[in-house]
Every structure is written in structure tokens, then in C-alpha cells.
Amino acid sequence: MAERILIIAVKMPSENEKRFESSLEELVSLCKTAGGFVEKTITQNRQKIHPAYYIGEGKLAEIKEAAEELDLDLIVSNDELSPGQLRNLSDQTGFQVIDRSQLILDIFAQRARTKEGKLQVELAQLQYTLPRLRGRGEEMSRLGAGIGTRGPGETKLETDQRHIRGRIDDIKRQLKMVVRQREQYRQRRKANEVFQIAIVGYTNAGKSTLFNRLTQSDSVAEDQLFATLDPLTRQIQLPSGFQTLITDTVGFIQDLPTSLIASFRSTLEEVAEADFILHIVDMSNPDLEQQERTVHNLLLELEADTIPMLTVYNKKDLIADDFIPTNHPYILISAHYSDDMNRLLEKIEEVLKTEWDWYSVSLRPDQGDLLHRMEKETIMTERSFAEDQNMYMLQGYIRHDHPLKGLLKEF
Known part of the structure; x- marks a missing residue:
């Protein structure tokens, strides 16, 4: 049975009204994801946070009355509380009080x-x-009390x-x-010159649905926050035949607890190690600009902000109005449409071509291994066989630092 919850929140003068409303809606979603149901929300405008109670003392009676009347199980604060505030609120109301950070930690523990x-x-x-x-x-x-419990x-x-x-x-x-093992695995992938794409985005933007459609796999994809916690990696093939690994990552969120950012550093390092980033944005979300900023700030923290990126505006099927994107390059899609998945793969190649070097090379028929590598490890745009010269004529695009570039200069 879902726990019955009361949300309390303080709005400061410096806080944007839209962002405040958005953070409250997000907290309601977090409560739902954790297995609770929000019965009521009590907010207060204050010049500063009350040092002892977080919310003003006058509001405490209203909170206690509402909690008793609704027969609640839990009070959740929209902001992180100090130890004293947690204790004082519990003492004054007679109900268990937790804050946003504890709630997020609880969801992560479940998932x-x-x-x-x-x-x-x-x-x-x-x-x-x-x-x-x-x-x-x-x-x-x-x-x-008891042996081993104290010195x-x-x-x-x-x-x-x-x-x-x-x-x-x-x-x-x-x-x-674990980090050392992950690092060895990453080094092996680098040594094998495997190209890596990381899917990032605000939580619930549709990353896992997109990942499943691109890879024909069945990772968890729910209409809930933090559906994916552990990064999954699969191989996909782009239209030209180019093969790449693609990784689904944990969703980003505003006001993520600092301890979680630090703890999940090794998981998020998958993003920093990527060669290309797909930033998935829920274009139907009214707060998408704030969500985009949150993702960009976290990429900056991870020192992944210089990696080439394509912004994928998802859920176009939920939009009726004209949409003006804020990031470039971009593509508008719905992860549920097969045609859009094909368009996305083509768009990835299109963006990569602008980043990579063009090549034109002729190979002999006995150089089959090299020809096979060119097909799998470059974006080949032209391939023909010139009978008069007994040569394969190839054109396409290759990464600046790919070892095949050195080999191509010999032919």
C-alpha cells in the first residue's frame, strides 16, 4: 500500500517561480517512484530558511494539523535539511520527516x-x-550493550x-x-579502437526506451524517475555499416545530493570516456530549458562538455505547437516511431561526418581484411570496383586519430 505523504517547501525571493513549481512537481514524481502518494503540499514564502525548523514556526501547527487530519505516514521537505531541522520538525509534528536527498537515496537503494x-x-x-x-x-x-558493540x-x-x-x-x-576493473575494460575497448556513444539526459526523458529501440534489447524502461541506474552497453550498426558501442546511463536531476554525484562518479565516467554524446531531451516537458541546463552543468563537472554531441528532442508525438530548439545540432523524434529511429541513425552519421576527415583510397582485391575494417570502422560513403585497374575505390570519413589513417597513406 502506498505511503501517504505531505510535502513542505519554502520559496525564497531569489527563486524563480517556474523553477520552484517545477521542483515541487518533480518531488511529487519522486514520491510516486519511491512508492508513496502525495496527499497535500504546504508551501511558504520566506526571506530566509528558518535555522531551527526550515519552515516558519507559524506554519508548524498547520503542518501538524494537516498530517493528523490526513492520517499521513511521512512528511517530505523539498530542500535538504540539517540534522537539527530534521529532529525539530519530527519532534514538533510527531511524524517522520525526511528531505529530498533522503528520498532520492531511497529510490536509488530500491533500484x-x-x-x-x-x-x-x-x-x-x-x-x-x-x-x-x-x-x-x-x-x-x-x-x-553486548559483546562487540562498543569499546x-x-x-x-x-x-x-x-x-x-x-x-x-x-x-x-x-x-x-571495481573502478580498476572498469578502467581495464575501458582500456581494452580503447586499444581495440571501439567507438563509444553515451546516451545522457534528464531522468525520464526517454533514454532507456530509445536505447531499447536502437539495440533491440529490453532494459528497464518505465515512466518513472531513475528507471536506469546501472550503465548498459550494447553494439549497434549505423546505416553505412559503421559499428559502435552505445551506453545507457543514469538520468540526471537538479539538486542531486552531493554524496550521490561523488558516489556515482565511476558510473558517470562512462560519459567522460565516450567519443560522442546523445543528449535526450523530453521536448513535451514545460521545464525542458532548466533540465537541459542541469545536464550541461553535470557534463561540465564530468569534464565531458567538449565531446561532440547531438541533442535528441524526444516525445514529439506529445507536442502540438511549433517547437524551437535551443541546442544545435539537433533532431526531433519520438522513440516509438521506427522511421524516427532510422532518421536518428542517419543524423548521427551526418554529424560525425562534420567532425571526421574525408578519405579516398584504392585497395587491391587481396586486401580483404583492410577492406572489411574500413567497412566496420569508418563511415564509408562510396564503394566501387574498377575492373580496368583491378582495384576497389573507396570514399568516406574517418576519425582523426584512427590508426587506419596511417595505413591509408601507404595506398
């Missing part, structure tokens, strides 16, 4: 599938919990902090090994 994903979520949760232990009231300060003279709080720090160190060690 992590791989060992690495689970470790990263646990690390983020522990890093979030550690500084908040001191705000957990007297029950945390009683002496621990001489340690309180329960100190034991918990020591245990959490130890677990954090342990997870970091395990993640280092």
Missing part, C-alpha cells in the same frame, strides 16, 4: 541491481547519515559513527577494485 550500484548507493547513504547522527536525540547516546567507555553514538566510518572505508576499497 540498484549490480554489486557496484548497490555499493555506491550504500556509500552515499552512509555519507549522508554520518553528519546527521548527532541530530538523532538521546536514544543514540545510550551505552551500547571501553564508548557511547552508542560513538560506536555507530565508528562503525559507519569503517564501513565507508570498506566500501571505498571495494569500489576502487
